Every structure is written in structure tokens, then in C-alpha cells.
Amino acid sequence: MNPAIELRDVTKRFATPTGGVYTALRDLNLTVASGEFVAVIGPTGSGKSTTLGLISGLEPPSAGEVFIDGRPVDGVAQGIGYMFQTDAVFPWKTVLGNVAAGPRYHGASNGDARARARDWIARVGLAGFEDRYPHQLSGGMRKRVAMAQSLINGPAILLMDEPFSSLDVQTRSLMEDELLSLWASTSASVVFVTHDLEEAIALADRVVVLTAGPATIKGNYVVDLPRPRNVSEIRFEPRFGQIYREIWNDLRDEVLVSYERSRRPD
Numbered sequence: 001m002n003p004a005i006e007l008r009d010v011t012k013r014f015a016t017p018t019g020g021v022y023t024a025l026r027d028l029n030l031t032v033a034s035g036e037f038v039a040v041i042g043p044t045g046s047g048k049s050t051t052l053g054l055i056s057g058l059e060p061p062s063a064g065e066v067f068i069d070g071r072p073v074d075g076v077a078q079g080i081g082y083m084f085q086t087d088a089v090f091p092w093k094t095v096l097g098n099v100a101a102g103p104r105y106h107g108a109s110n111g112d113a114r115a116r117a118r119d120w121i122a123r124v125g126l127a128g129f130e131d132r133y134p135h136q137l138s139g140g141m142r143k144r145v146a147m148a149q150s151l152i153n154g155p156a157i158l159l160m161d162e163p164f165s166s167l168d169v170q171t172r173s174l175m176e177d178e179l180l181s182l183w184a185s186t187s188a189s190v191v192f193v194t195h196d197l198e199e200a201i202a203l204a205d206r207v208v209v210l211t212a213g214p215a216t217i218k219g220n221y222v223v224d225l226p227r228p229r230n231v232s233e234i235r236f237e238p239r240f241g242q243i244y245r246e247i248w249n250d251l252r253d254e255v256l257v258s259y260e261r262s263r264r265p266d
């Protein structure tokens with residue numbers, strides 16, 4: 001069976017404003033199996049978001065190839081859901097309008113889109129809030145809307161870029177639990193980008209550590225903690241601490257490299 005996602009010897013270079021070239025990713029190899037939840041972790045600026053851009057087809061690689069389900073990615077790939085740090089909501093639309101927008105865009109009738117949106121709004125725990133506008137919701141509620149928006153079209157792949165980093169610690173744990181239980185009811189493969197190692201271990205089947213830029217894979221760690229997981233409690237498991245220490249040994253060096261670079265004047 002083909003992996004859901006494969007990046008083969010991928011390099012990504014960007015033109016810099018001063019006319020130079022910056023290599024963000026170099027010879028990066030990554031595979032994600034169908035239904036697998038992979039967390040990608042690395043220091044800020046290491047190339048995590050760039051990796052998601054390549055998988056989505058929004059950015060072409062400078063060298064190497066990206067495959068979805070064994071097919072080379074050429075342009076924006078279909079069947080992908082996204083969730084970002086900032087919520088992609090229309091401020092002038094209600095919760096119902098925002099969640100129904102995805103199916104409408106994909107050609108569903110208004111009635112069908114609204115019926116499916118109501119179902120997803122209930123599944124993310126927002127029944128009764130269909131007529132609210134985004135500014136009338138808390139940060140956690142807006143994340144629930146974002147989860148409904150990204151899952152309503154039944155994506156085979158879910159790309160998440162630090163989606164919960166703006167939330168307070170308690171709300172964040174609740175949203176992480178919510179994400180895991182929603183994901184368990186789908187067969188989606190997930191790539192979850194974060195710089196928070198605890199979050200990566202609590203959520204993922206596997207944690208991939210990137211080097212400080214140019215990013216390549218520094219390590220791959222299987223998280224053999226049982227599911228279903230309770231995110232706020234799993235941190236107290238002895239095995240969680242062991243995995244944390246093991247990955248941190250790898251990650252620490254990269255964080256230090258990145259920190260030292262950030263202190264150097266350009």
C-alpha cells in the first residue's frame with residue numbers, strides 16, 4: 001500500500017529580499033502512513049510550515065518529489081483539510097455559515113451544506129451556537145468551529161500548523177482531547193506541526209524532529225502510548241517521561257543552534 005504522504009529527497013529554496021537564496025529544507029525524506037498521526041517538531045524557523053506548504057501543493061519543491069497516495073503532487077492537492085494558528089473564519093458569517101462554506105464551495109446544495117454543518121457543529125460541542133458570529137465566541141469555541149470546518153469535507157489528510165498555540169493551557173488540553181476523539185472517528189492521516197514537545201508526544205503516533213534550518217530529519221520516534229489518550233493526564237505516565245527525555249536529547253541541540261543564530265546580528 002502506498003503511504004498517504006511521501007516527501008522524497010525534497011529541497012526547498014527561497015529567494016531572499018537581498019537577491020540571495022535561502023535553503024529552508026534540504027534532502028528531506030518523510031513518509032506518513034494512511035491513518036497515522038505524525039507530529040513534526042523543530043525550532044522556530046526550521047521549516048515546519050514550509051513542509052506543510054509542500055504537502056498541500058501550495059509550494060512546489062525546488063528539488064525532489066512529493067507524493068500523495070503514490071501520485072506526484074502537481075498543484076494544490078485535493079482532499080486536504082487545514083487548521084492554522086489563526087482561525088480562517090469569515091467574520092461576517094455565523095457559525096453555521098462558516099461551517100457550511102466548505103461543502104458549498106465543493107458544490108453541495110445550500111440545504112445539504114447546512115444540514116451537514118449542523119451535524120458537525122453538534123459533534124464539536126457547539127449545538128445552540130449556530131447563529132453566533134465569530135466575535136461572539138471564546139478562543140476555544142472558535143477552535144471548535146475551525147475543527148468542524150477542517151473535518152466537514154472528510155479530508156484524507158489533515159495538515160495542522162500550531163493550531164492551539166494561541167489558547168490558554170487548560171483550553172488547549174480540552175481542544176487536544178477533542179481533536180483526538182474527532183480524529184479517531186475518521187481515517188485521516190495527520191501532520192501536526194508544533195514547537196511544543198509535550199503536545200507532540202501527547203497527540204502523535206510518531207514524532208519527527210527537524211534540524212535547525214536548512215531542515216532535514218534528525219530523528220523519528222514512535223510514541224507507543226496506548227489510545228484512547230487523555231491529554232492532560234498522559235503526561236504523568238512514566239513512559240511519557242522516558243519518551244520526552246529521549247526526544248529532548250535530540251531536539252535540545254537544534255534549539256540551541258537556532259537560539260545562537262537568532263542572537264547573531266545579520
Ligand code: ADP
Pocket residue numbers: 014015016022024042043044045046047048049050051213
Ligand atoms: P517554521 O514553521 O519551522 O517556524 P518556516 O517553514 O515558516 O519555519 O520557515 C523556514 C525558513 O524559510 C525561515 O527562515 C523562513 O524565513 C523561510 N521562509 C519561509 N517562507 C519563505 C518565503 N516565502 N520566502 C522566503 N523565505 C521563506
